[in-house]
Amino acid sequence: MVRMELPLDHLRTLSAAVDTGTLDRAATKLGITPSAVSQRIRAIEQRVGRIVLLRGKPIRTTDAGAPLLRLARQLELLEQDAVTALGDDSTVPRISLAVNSDSLLTWFMPVLERVTEQNSVTFEL
Structure with missing residues (x-):
């Protein structure tokens, strides 16, 4: 069995590219640059050794990309x-x-305990 170990953010990028239809819109959706989207897609393709997207308009998966999109x-x-x-x-x-x-x-933890019992609040120390 081959282990691909694709980063989750790369798979999200693949999904966003297909969902939005373009790399630019995928970048906007993910809050990253179009270059970062391209790099992530290229990294997936290098990892699996196949082209995973047809870069037309709209973007579509190849046969190799379909199972990755499903994943x-x-x-x-x-x-x-x-x-x-x-x-x-x-x-x-x-x-x-x-x-x-x-x-x-000495004194702060008891105060925090009382505050959290009386209020719905979370403290990060």
């Missing part, structure tokens, strides 16, 4: 399932704090 979509669904299972804590405020160790050990 990318399955991973996206699995990620969504995991996020759903873990719950959405994006509404819980996060507060970053810097505290010296003496204060943290």
Whole structure:
């Protein structure tokens, strides 16, 4: 069995390119440059040793790219399932704090415990 070990961001890039139809729109969707999109697609092609995209308008997968696109979509669904299972804590405020160790050990932790019991908040120390 051959292990490809394709980075997840590369597979997301492949999916975005097909979904949006162009490398430029994929770059916009992902918040990266068109050059980065091209580099990621090239890296996939080098890893698998085959062309995975037909770079017409719209972009389409080749026969070799179709299973990789299917993999990318399955991973996206699995990620969504995991996020759903873990719950959405994006509404819980996060507060970053810097505290010296003496204060943290002597009085700060009991205060934080009381605050978190009374409020829905997360502290990052």
